[in-house]
Amino acid sequence: MEISIILVGILIDRISKIWAAQNLAQVSQVIIIKDVFSFFYLENRGAAFGILQNKVYFLTFITVPVVAGMIYYMLRYRPKSVLVRVSLSLIVGGALGNLIDRLFYKYVVDFILVHFKDIYYFPVFNVADVLVVVGTILLIFYLLKEEKYGC
Secondary structure: HHHHHHHHHHHHHHHHHHHHHHHOOOOOOOOEEEEEEEEEEEEOOOOOHHHHOOOHHHHHHHHHHHHHHHHHHHHHHOOOOHHHHHHHHHHHHHHHHHHHHHHHOOEEEEEEEEEEOOOOOOEOHHHHHHHHHHHHHHHHHHHHHHHHHHH
């Protein structure tokens, strides 16, 4: 199950980024829901929220052991909780999706833009980012549930 989640996550991320690079790089923006949701091509040479700009090698150096540690944990300890296995698989899939971009392009393709009119713009992100965030939220939920109920 874990390998399938990781591979499907990477595949969806790659397909969406290829689509974005081929279709959005030439246009400024594709509006999906006016004043709320758009596709906007961006080459992010940093990490989340644009931090650590132009630190590709540092980000790669950090990502590889973290992902390797998660994979080692999943293989070595085989967590019984489906929620833990799914959450770690989502995080690994997302991290590998962005790592592929950094290794091959020296930047990460971001293209999902969520905003409220011209008042608030959330930083542009991609499918891999969604996988990491959802996986992290699920893992936090599990940890809080385990602490409260001893599950």
